[in-house]
Amino acid sequence: MPERRRRWDITFGLVLFVGASIIIAGVLIPVLVLITKESFYIKPASLPTSLYVYENEGYITLQWAETGLTDNGSYILQYSIDGGKQTKIYTKDVQHTVVKPSVCSNVFVQIQTVSETGDISKLSLDHHYTVLPLNAFVTNTSLTRTATGLIASWEKPIGLENCDVSYAVRFTSEFGQFNVETDSHRITVPNYIFCLFLRIEVSSIVGFSKTKFSEVGHVNGERIQVDLSIPPENPSILVATWRHHNENRCSPSYTVTYEFGLDSETFVVSKPRVIFDVRYCVFATLRILPSAFDGEYTGSSTIISATQYPTNMVLQPVENIEFIRDDMYIAVSWDVPEYLSRCSYLYTVTARNDYLYEGASCEGTGGCAVSLDSFCPTTEFVISPRVLRGRSEATMTRKQWKIAFGIVFSFGVFMFAGGAVALLVILLSSERYCSNPASLPTFLEAYDSDGIVRIHWSETGFTCNGSYILGYSIDAGAQTEILTGDRQYMIWDIPLCSDILIRLWTVSETGKISEEYVERNYTVLPLDAYVTNTEITKTDQGIVVSWQKPTGLKACKITYNVQYSSELGEFSNQTDYERIIVPSDIFCFTVRIYISTVVGFSKTSFGIVGSGYANIINEVNFNISSENPALMIAYWSHPNEKLCSMTYKITYILDAETQSFEVPTSQVTLPVQYCQYASFLIRPIALNGTSFGFTNSIIATQYPKPDFTLQPVQNVQFSVNGSSITVSWNPIPEIIRECDDLYTVHAKNTRTDEENSCQGTDGCRVILTDFCPTIDFSIRPRTLQGDAVFRTFTCD
Structure with a gap:
């Protein structure tokens, strides 16, 4: 009995426990469901994983990815068009909407999730851009040559006149490809580029619009390498062929000018070959001028200075x-x-x-x-x-006389008869002897000193009372003088520039005049006659050296012997004119002008700095100051610097600012600002204080050299905005402020191991799903040298 009662107690206890548990569970579960139902739906769903934007003729489609909203959850879509905010709510089964903002509108889009009870997510997904049509082409493109470079300009696309548009300009030339970003409607392209291909892109986020145009730029003719050859079968012609480094990129034509003496020929050829008549030993120049934009041509190539003998003929x-x-x-x-x-x-x-x-x-x-x-x-x-x-x-030569009986027989006969004949002549014909004129003088010399002309001749051994007849013509006015045999000179005071013709006969005592005479002619010129008003002028054909006749000789006809020496050698030319043309690719030269005379010469000399193209400057070197990276030292050499007293005009264009100054040495210190469009021009100072040609050495639209060391960033700050966090730092040195994406920022969630990165110069924005509890950030130089900086962000 006691045993049975104990079993019953256990069974009853178990039944009571199970029953009580069922009763309690049945009551508590509905209560808990009712109590926590609202709290369950209060939490909004996670944000969409992406937000896309599509544009089609002004209509914008916003589309986002499904996030798995439960029951009656929804989305809140806010967008701001030019500052006017609108808000729309979409159910969970809608993942897109269409809006139509105006062209050039600035659109900001933000999307958040909402629970059934209206609780909005704390984070948001953002997107912003500017609306531009896909077929926006710039208009009225033009290319203009100026002293500082080729200015490429354009106007905004039609319909965007009131919009703020930026442009990405890419130009390709024989020197490579360069990129420039600008908000203006023009850029300056280096002036030495010959063939230019330009592409202008109108910036937008959903795509880009582009236009392109090609123009022929500016070239200096020394880039043309010319080969000259004379065909063996026809030595009177010269064949010139040349190469131009743009001939494969462009379709250039050439204007060829061939000057010899005072004559010239000019013609246009479409191929790099020309045949022309050659004039040896005449001062000649050959110029090949590549045709440039707008039908103009600049620069020249002087190939021939043919005052020397031909070679290999x-x-x-x-x-x-x-x-x-x-x-x-x-x-x-x-x-x-x-x-x-x-x-x-x-x-x-x-x-x-x-x-x-x-x-x-x-x-x-x-x-x-x-x-x-x-x-x-x-x-x-x-x-x-x-x-x-x-x-x-x-x-x-033919025999001048015939030997009648032979030389030996003749010699014997004359020896035998000579004594008798001589004696007979002396005794019987003394008067007849003196009637024969004496032999002519062996020489006739003239000396000139300030218009006083002295004529001198050698004695001829007159016997008896012989004399001279001196006939002379001064400017075609003939006169005759009879001089005794002991006189061997004559002095005249003759006007300058007179043309004198002198003839001298001998006369016997009986008045018989010699059949032959001695002759001499020349023009009277003073020994100190210097040319005046020397001048040098730069022209398209070359450097014209001109002068005027010496004072007092304006009415005279004078011949000049012109010699000039330069870095290319020595040349000479004889001319009856008061000018010569010197090749324009000679930079420094000295000209000496001789006035031709018979008894001597008068000379003058003068030195002038001529014209030169600065591409003679073979190389420009640049160093960044180690003490101050904002300063750049440029230095170069010029082959004429030992021949001339060189000065240089420097033009430094940094973005839109231009500095110009002159330096007396081949070195200059300049401010540098990286990643800005810059050009550096060196112009040797040429004749008359003007300058020709230049060297453009910098196009600094790229990063500084890789060995440039960035200092660790300072003052790192964080700013959370929805699902992104903006990291910024300062200050940024002025010299690199215009550079893009100098640093890489890497972020990692210490709990979820989620990672992401961004790039920027003074900051950038990182997107992560969650920023809690902490995010480790590293900020390190992207392409240059420098130390990284590490920071940790802790969420609130």
């Missing part, structure tokens, strides 16, 4: 040889091609009388005169090229 044997006998001289002449007629001393003439074992030589181009004691019975002449290649031509 084979002269043909001379033809039509003629001899003219004049006492002890024989003048030898032959035909010369027209294109060689201005060359001096192309040939050497060697004469040899094998009978007398006597020889002599002379030099000339179309002929010269050889002096021998006798040319009989025969003399052999050899005409050979003096400095060029070619075959010699040999010929002989």
Whole structure:
């Protein structure tokens, strides 16, 4: 009995416990459900994982990803168009909406989730951009050349006249590709670029609009490398071929100007080859001017200064040889091609009388005169090229008299009869002896001093009472003087620039005049005649050196021998005019002008700095000051700096600001600001204080050099905005303030290990799902050197 009662007690206890539990659970669960139902739906769903924007002809579609809202949850979509805020609520089954803002509107979109009871999520997903049409092309593009560079300009796309638009400009040239971002409607492109391809992109977020245009820019002709060749089959023509580094990028044409003496030829060719007649030993220039934009052309290439002999030419044997006998001289002449007629001393003439074992030589181009004691019975002449290649031509003179009985027989006869004949002449014909004129003087010299001309000749050994007849013509007015045999000079006071012709005969005592005479002619010039008003002028054809006749000689006809020396060598030119043209690619040169006379020469010399293109500056070096990275030292060398007293004009363009100054040395210190459009121009100071040509050495739209060291960032601050956190720091040095994305920011949630990063120069925004409890941040230089900075963010 006691045992049964104990079992019943246990069973009853279990039944009572289970029953009580069921009763309590049945009561508590509904109560808990009723109590906590509202709290369950108060928590909003998580934010959408992404927010997309699509634009189509002004309509914008906003679309976001589903987040799994329960029951009657919803979305709140707020967007601000040009500051006017609107709010819309969408149910959980709607993940997009369409709005139509105006073109150029600034749109800010923010989306949040809402619970059934209206509780709004603390975080939001943001997006903002500017509305631009996809077919917005800039208009009225133009390219204008200025002293500082080529200015590319344009106007806003049609319909966007009142919008704030930024442009990404890319230009490609023979020097590479460069990018510039600007809010203005123009950029300055370096002036030395010849062929330019420009692309302008109108900035937007949902895409970009672009336009492109191509223009031919500016070039200096020294970039043209010219090869000159003379065809062996036709030495009177010259073939010029050249290469231009833009010929594959552009379709250039060339204006070719060929000047020889005072004549010139100009023509336009579309291919880098031209054939023209060559004039040797005449001052000549060949200029090749690449056609530039707007049909203009600038720059030149001077190739020929042909005042020297041609080279590598084979002269043909001379033809039509003629001899003219004049006492002890024989003048030898032959035909010369027209294109060689201005060359001096192309040939050497060697004469040899094998009978007398006597020889002599002379030099000339179309002929010269050889002096021998006798040319009989025969003399052999050899005409050979003096400095060029070619075959010699040999010929002989004809006998001047015939040997009747042989030299030995004649000599004996004359020896036998000589004494008798001489005695008979002395005794019977003394008067007849004195009636023969004496031999002519062996020389006739003229000396000139300030218009006083002294004529002097050698004594001829007059016997009896012989005399001289001196005839002279001054400016075509003939006069005659009779002088005794003991007189060998004559003095005249003759006006300057007079043309004098002098002839001298001998006269016997009985008045018989010699059949031959000695002749001399020249123009009277003072020895101290200096040219005046020397001037140098820069033209498209070259540098014109001009002068005026010496004082007092304005009415005279004068020949000038002009010599100039430069870094390219020495050149000479003979001219009857008061000007010459010097090649324009010569920078520093000295000109010496000689006035030609017979008895001497008068000279003047003067030095002028000519014209030069600054690409003669072979290399410009840049150093950043180690003490101050905001300063840059530029230094260079110029091949003329030892020949001339060089000064340089520096133009430094930094973004839209221009500085210009002159320096007397080949070094300058400049401020530098990285990642801004900059150009650096060096212009050697040329004649008349002007400058020609330049060197553009910097296009600083890229980052500074990789060895540039960034200092660790300071004053790091955090700002939470929805699901993103903005990290910023300051100060940023002024010299790198314009650079983009200098730093990389990396963020990591210490609890969830979620990571993300962003890039910026003075800050950027990182997006994470959760910023609690702490986020570790690292801020380190992206491409340059420098130490990283670490910070920790703790949520509230």
